[in-house]
Amino acid sequence: MKRVRITELRPGMKTAEDVFSYNNQMIVPKGSVLDDKMITRLEFYSVLAVRIVDEEDGSESEQAPEPLSDGEISDNSSYSQKIKNSKQFKKFEESFLENTESFKENLKNIAEGGAEIDSRAMIDSITSLIEGDMTGISVFDMLHNMRQYDDFTYMHSMNVSLICNVFGKWLGMSTADIDIITLGGLLHDIGKLKIPDNIIRKPDKLSPAEYNIIKTHSLQGYNILKDKNIDDNVKQCALMHHERCDGSGYPLGLMGDKINMYAKIVAIADVYDAMTAARIYRGPLCPFKVISIFESEGLQKYDGHYILTFLEHVATTYMNNRVRLNNGMEGDVIFMNRNQYSRPMIQCSDKFVDLSREPDLYIETFV
Numbered sequence: 001m002k003r004v005r006i007t008e009l010r011p012g013m014k015t016a017e018d019v020f021s022y023n024n025q026m027i028v029p030k031g032s033v034l035d036d037k038m039i040t041r042l043e044f045y046s047v048l049a050v051r052i053v054d055e056e057d058g059s060e061s062e063q064a065p066e067p068l069s070d071g072e073i074s075d076n077s078s079y080s081q082k083i084k085n086s087k088q089f090k091k092f093e094e095s096f097l098e099n100t101e102s103f104k105e106n107l108k109n110i111a112e113g114g115a116e117i118d119s120r121a122m123i124d125s126i127t128s129l130i131e132g133d134m135t136g137i138s139v140f141d142m143l144h145n146m147r148q149y150d151d152f153t154y155m156h157s158m159n160v161s162l163i164c165n166v167f168g169k170w171l172g173m174s175t176a177d178i179d180i181i182t183l184g185g186l187l188h189d190i191g192k193l194k195i196p197d198n199i200i201r202k203p204d205k206l207s208p209a210e211y212n213i214i215k216t217h218s219l220q221g222y223n224i225l226k227d228k229n230i231d232d233n234v235k236q237c238a239l240m241h242h243e244r245c246d247g248s249g250y251p252l253g254l255m256g257d258k259i260n261m262y263a264k265i266v267a268i269a270d271v272y273d274a275m276t277a278a279r280i281y282r283g284p285l286c287p288f289k290v291i292s293i294f295e296s297e298g299l300q301k302y303d304g305h306y307i308l309t310f311l312e313h314v315a316t317t318y319m320n321n322r323v324r325l326n327n328g329m330e331g332d333v334i335f336m337n338r339n340q341y342s343r344p345m346i347q348c349s350d351k352f353v354d355l356s357r358e359p360d361l362y363i364e365t366f367v
């Protein structure tokens, strides 16, 4: 039996014990052979590591697929490849990486050196990434294809900030409000800079005490920001982005109406970004899978209006895209189902497949 961090889990690995969320809800039972969806689910519940049956223990766990070598085409990479080859993506990637460097510097100075925060400059560095020619490619496509870079806090924070910015527009928020969530997304995990590196990057078993230390990052983030000259709601985003509307979050276990509204938005962007992160065995996860997990498990945890707006727009981003179903059929997404965004209508040549009426079928990947 060994402890495997969530980022290193692969389909085919077998769980050696029941896995519970931090409010004791069983997420994956002992003896489950993990698949993509289960790994995503563990991520959804912010599980950090899982005990896995060792191959040497004589377990019959299936062989995990070999990692993809550079240039090898993963299952959904023809779609990814199209995006990656586009001019817009190359430009986006270049500016994103350029901005990451200065953002890193900036964040460290704020957390360690007590530097003041230039809100305007920080917000502008994010919005500049999505101005200009983005025709045909959404920010989500861009982000999904940037996943090969393994950078714990910095790139994740920029992703969350970008998602918040777009999300704010979907919600019809004012520019001032969009600024708050854009900055809130950028700074939400700043407290992680105070967590010892040996815990953040620890490859094996995290003790309950270490896990509790990781959970202090929201309060530590708030403490870094509390005397800064920035909007108070941005500080609340750092403090409350792990709170959940059903009271299952931390640090305070607040219920919905007590959670800051901007923090509720950052929370959705945060989990979405964590769930869509690539794994060594596959490229970016098909957003319809993520939407279905939110639909089955997220409606109580997140603000109803925010989460439904988010899922509707993410799903709509992928209208007219070509997808492959789990039975091998291919077709185009032509119609969204308002009751279940993860199950749209698909046109497969002359046949229409309404996924809301076909419980055994689901979208596996883009093609």
Ligand SMILES: [Fe+2]
Pocket: 188, 189, 217, 241, 242
């Ligand atoms: Fe966090």
Ligand SMILES: [Fe+2]
Pocket: 156, 160, 188, 189, 270
């Ligand atoms: Fe985060």
